[in-house]
Amino acid sequence: MEDVSDYDVYVIGGGPAGSSAAWYLADQGINVALIDRGKPIGSKNVSGGVLWGHDLKVLDEEWWKKAPIERAIISKKIGLLTEDKAMLFDWDFEEWGHEPYVGFSILRAKFDRWLAKRAQEAGADIYEGIAVDKLWIEKGEVKGIVQAGDKFKSKAVIVADGANSRILINSGLLTKPFSQNDFYLGIKEVLTLPEETIEERFGLNSEEGTAFEFILGGLPKNIVAGGFLYTNKRSLSLGVVVDLDTLPLGIHSYDVFEYYKQHPKIKRLIKDAKEEEYAAHFVPKGGLHMMPPLFGNGYVVVGDAAALCFSNGLVINGNGPAIRSGIEAAKVVSEAIKIGDTSSKFLSKYATSLKSTYVLENLIRFKNVEKFKDNPRIYSTYTPFILNFSEKLLREENKPREHLVKLLKQELKEAGINSIKAAIDLSGVRYL
Amino acid sequence: MSETQHKLFTLKFDIKNKLGNDTFETDAEERAHITIKPEICRDCPHKKCLYACPTRCYNLIDGEVKFQYEDCVECGTCFLVCDQGSVSWSNPQGSFGIKYQLG
Amino acid sequence: MSNKTFKIAVLIKQVPIPSKMRATKEGLMDRSVASMMNPYCKHALEAALELKDTIGEEKTEIWVISMGPPNFEQSLREALSMGADHAILLSDRKLAGSDTYATAKALGTLIQKLGVNFNIVFAGLQTIDGDTAHVGPQVAERLGIPHVSYVEKIDFKGDHVVVRRILEGGNITYKVPLPALLTITNTANKPRGPRLKYAIRAKNEEIKVYSVDDIGLTAEEVGSAGSPTLVYRVKNVTHDRPPCQFMEGETVEDKVNMLAEKLRELVEASKAEAVEA
Numbered sequence: 161m162e163d164v165s166d167y168d169v170y171v172i173g174g175g176p177a178g179s180s181a182a183w184y185l186a187d188q189g190i191n192v193a194l195i196d197r198g199k200p201i202g203s204k205n206v207s208g209g210v211l212w213g214h215d216l217k218v219l220d221e222e223w224w225k226k227a228p229i230e231r232a233i234i235s236k237k238i239g240l241l242t243e244d245k246a247m248l249f250d251w252d253f254e255e256w257g258h259e260p261y262v263g264f265s266i267l268r269a270k271f272d273r274w275l276a277k278r279a280q281e282a283g284a285d286i287y288e289g290i291a292v293d294k295l296w297i298e299k300g301e302v303k304g305i306v307q308a309g310d311k312f313k314s315k316a317v318i319v320a321d322g323a324n325s326r327i328l329i330n331s332g333l334l335t336k337p338f339s340q341n342d343f344y345l346g347i348k349e350v351l352t353l354p355e356e357t358i359e360e361r362f363g364l365n366s367e368e369g370t371a372f373e374f375i376l377g378g379l380p381k382n383i384v385a386g387g388f389l390y391t392n393k394r395s396l397s398l399g400v401v402v403d404l405d406t407l408p409l410g411i412h413s414y415d416v417f418e419y420y421k422q423h424p425k426i427k428r429l430i431k432d433a434k435e436e437e438y439a440a441h442f443v444p445k446g447g448l449h450m451m452p453p454l455f456g457n458g459y460v461v462v463g464d465a466a467a468l469c470f471s472n473g474l475v476i477n478g479n480g481p482a483i484r485s486g487i488e489a490a491k492v493v494s495e496a497i498k499i500g501d502t503s504s505k506f507l508s509k510y511a512t513s514l515k516s517t518y519v520l521e522n523l524i525r526f527k528n529v530e531k532f533k534d535n536p537r538i539y540s541t542y543t544p545f546i547l548n549f550s551e552k553l554l555r556e557e558n559k560p561r562e563h564l565v566k567l568l569k570q571e572l573k574e575a576g577i578n579s580i581k582a583a584i585d586l587s588g589v590r591y592l
Numbered sequence: 593m594s595e596t597q598h599k600l601f602t603l604k605f606d607i608k609n610k611l612g613n614d615t616f617e618t619d620a621e622e623r624a625h626i627t628i629k630p631e632i633c634r635d636c637p638h639k640k641c642l643y644a645c646p647t648r649c650y651n652l653i654d655g656e657v658k659f660q661y662e663d664c665v666e667c668g669t670c671f672l673v674c675d676q677g678s679v680s681w682s683n684p685q686g687s688f689g690i691k692y693q694l695g
Numbered sequence: 696m697s698n699k700t701f702k703i704a705v706l707i708k709q710v711p712i713p714s715k716m717r718a719t720k721e722g723l724m725d726r727s728v729a730s731m732m733n734p735y736c737k738h739a740l741e742a743a744l745e746l747k748d749t750i751g752e753e754k755t756e757i758w759v760i761s762m763g764p765p766n767f768e769q770s771l772r773e774a775l776s777m778g779a780d781h782a783i784l785l786s787d788r789k790l791a792g793s794d795t796y797a798t799a800k801a802l803g804t805l806i807q808k809l810g811v812n813f814n815i816v817f818a819g820l821q822t823i824d825g826d827t828a829h830v831g832p833q834v835a836e837r838l839g840i841p842h843v844s845y846v847e848k849i850d851f852k853g854d855h856v857v858v859r860r861i862l863e864g865g866n867i868t869y870k871v872p873l874p875a876l877l878t879i880t881n882t883a884n885k886p887r888g889p890r891l892k893y894a895i896r897a898k899n900e901e902i903k904v905y906s907v908d909d910i911g912l913t914a915e916e917v918g919s920a921g922s923p924t925l926v927y928r929v930k931n932v933t934h935d936r937p938p939c940q941f942m943e944g945e946t947v948e949d950k951v952n953m954l955a956e957k958l959r960e961l962v963e964a965s966k967a968e969a970v971e972a
């Protein structure tokens with residue numbers, strides 16, 4: 161088995177990153193196998209999820225007409241929530257509702273199965289329900305993969321096994337071990353609701369969808385967390401992302417989710433919806449500090465495994481970057497196979513080309529975002545302050561009113577906010 | 593208002609009830625993909641796994657941390673919050689474990 | 696053929712996935728829906744694979760054998776990717792409507808026709824679509840070899856096996872000379888997943904397909920014509936999941952107490968019912 165090679169390229173993981181890579185390679189006539197530990201493919205995967213953008217256009221000009229998408233996102237709502245208050249910014253963009261569209265809600269189990277099938281139709285061999293152990297490395301060179309102790313030779317390997325990449329861990333290819341500070345824990349539930357009810361409740365036409373994202377402020381012990389709600393065809397995707405590092409002893413991660421779910425604002429939005437499926441998955445905080453080497457002799461790393469997930473505290477965009485990085489990697493790998501050079505030097509072209517795409521550019525440009533979004537004062541102090549202040553401002557009590565500035569000063573003092581510190585903290589907004 | 597009166601502390605629900613909505617293909621116990629070392633847990637100063645695991649696979653029973661692999665959704669949290677070296681973590685054997693129907 | 700001296704046959708059936716199961720107008724199982732390897736057959740295959748591990752891979756050969764429409768290939772390939780060596784499918788329209796008698800006749804004839812002297816034959820205890828548990832034992836009768844059903848433990852002793860058969864409220868241990876046929880329970884083992892080495896091989900392995908003619912039977916001997924069983928009437932029964940009650944409580948003890956209380960109530964209620972009746 162060791163000296164015959166069945167495939168030129170093994171792709172480990174059939175999420176958006178891996179399947180896009182396999183699809184591209186198969187299109188190029190490369191002998192490629194896609195291996196996923198889920199059976200069927202997609203059954204391990206979780207997103208919020210909106211798939212933003214059209215990275216798949218490289219593979220199919222009209223991909224969205226064939227893909228199992230739920231709804232086209234036409235409006236976006238961003239809000240602040242405290243225990244008993246809510247504030248929401250609401251945008252409607254008419255142009256989002258027309259071709260070519262900007263984003264679609266998706267359910268990953270279905271979507272990923274479709275994407276892998278497209279790769280298969282293009283000529284990739286698919287192996288489902290098989291977990292790869294690690295890369296087969298000899299003298300600093302990746303020779304292939306190891307599965308159940310058996311070695312499989314190939315010319316190149318694409319590592320696409322997602323956040324918490326066991327492949328990189330088991331192969332000793334991380335620059336530094338992952339820590340709880342590198343990921344958010346995403347907790348999500350899909351809730352079913354009739355199509356008409358969704359459209360009526362959220363003011364949507366058929367096929368149209370909306371996306372909510374919330375900062376969860378004023379949580380005890382400075383917990384940093386955000387919430388989301390996306391509309392699917394016949395269900396809602398409701399979830400939170402929790403910064404594990406800030407999760408105190410005594411509070412369960414799922415308490416944060418349940419608290420969000422029972423918030424009066426959310427409760428109204430999900431009224432009568434039936435619990436359908438509960439899920440939890442890591443979201444890489446993304447960013448250069450946790451990024452493993454993107455390439456080496458005989459291998460490249462794509463998608464969440466490479467921490468190529470963009471999150472500015474309000475949106476998580478990992479599906480698009482996963483697809484894009486998969487395609488960029490596949491371009492370089494297919495060229496490498498054709499000219500017979502899969503050395504680290506040649507494969508470094510992948511990192512170079514990623515830098516010229518939004519994927520890496522965003523991570524570089526926004527590398528300070530974390531400072532802002534993980535600043536606990538945003539969640540614990542300012543969010544409650546803004547909501548309390550606006551409540552006083554908006555309340556009509558038919559009694560003499562305070563001047564705005566005076567009220568503000570008074571409220572700042574009461575909330576114990578140092579305005580200089582606040583100015584510095586909030587200047588972090590510029591990182592968004 | 594004191595922090596401990598926050599709603600987060602007064603929620604009434606059992607996360608285990610939700611797991612009935614999920615599909616699992618449970619592997620044999622001798623092939624459990626996660627194991628812990630009870631002697632390390634005994635002396636653990638924080639036991640954060642009890643709180644961080646989204647499906648409460650870690651429980652304190654008669655003062656001892658007990659682990660239950662069957663309800664694991666393979667998120668990876670326990671492996672990272674345990675800084676005591678108690679958790680051995682691997683993917684379940686292919687095809688086994690959580691099977692999301694929706695994701 | 697080879698130095699693989701120990702030959703194992705495993706009978707495998709593909710069944711609709713339980714949530715999709717339904718009957719056609721003719722009263723036959725609708726085979727057009729999504730399907731999977733019958734769970735009990737998977738336990739039989741695992742028993743065979745464990746035996747192969749015991750005896751040694753180089754000395755053992757596993758043949759998986761199935762009868763059904765061409766899409767049964769899915770389960771045969773799955774069996775190959777778990778570690779079976781050869782796959783055979785008996786597929787013919789003439790077989791449609793076979794009852795357990797005709798099925799066993801066809802499978803038994805096929806096995807004899809293959810000309811492989813199997814040392815042991817495994818079958819699932821039953822299928823989850825037919826639930827008869829007849830086929831395995833009938834095939835053994837056709838082959839003229841001993842059989843034990845409901846087997847959950849097998850000790851290989853060279854020329855014989857020692858098996859444990861489950862019974863209501865206990866079990867019996869038998870010493871069985873080989874060749875023999877065993878039907879395997881779902882408590883026997885935990886089937887393994889696929890392995891890449893075998894899955895790659897399975898992708899290219901030819902699945903030999905036999906027709907009724909090939910095994911020398913006639914249309915009258917199999918299918919509905921060859922089946923003494925007559926289907927009188929079939930009814931599709933649908934039922935909702937019974938309301939499921941969770942025991943809620945702060946501690947395990949609370950929950951167990953609550954459960955005990957609930958059970959006590961149920962017992963009382965059924966007693967009262969019995970008295971009324």
Ligand SMILES: Cc1cc2nc3c(=O)[nH]c(=O)nc-3n(C[C@H](O)[C@H](O)[C@H](O)COP(=O)(O)OP(=O)(O)OC[C@H]3O[C@@H](n4cnc5c(N)ncnc54)[C@H](O)[C@@H]3O)c2cc1C
Binds near residue numbers: 172173441476
């Ligand atoms: C709660 C939550 C909400 C999110 N919301 C959004 C959103 O709204 N929009 C957005 O764009 N992104 C969102 N993301 C991020 C997005 O889901 C990820 O960035 C994206 O899934 C990354 O794709 P990937 O292909 O790199 O990895 P994954 O999708 O994780 O795929 C990895 C694949 O590898 C397989 N695998 C793993 N290990 C092995 C192995 N050893 N052998 C074989 N196969 C293996 C797995 O089965 C899996 O199929 C969200 C994430 C979470 C958790």
Ligand code: SF4
Binds near residue numbers: 637639640650678
């Ligand atoms: S955190 Fe680690 S050592 Fe501590 S109780 Fe949990 S598993 Fe054990």
Ligand code: SF4
Binds near residue numbers: 645
């Ligand atoms: S991996 Fe996640 S779900 Fe599984 S035991 Fe660890 S924390 Fe719990």
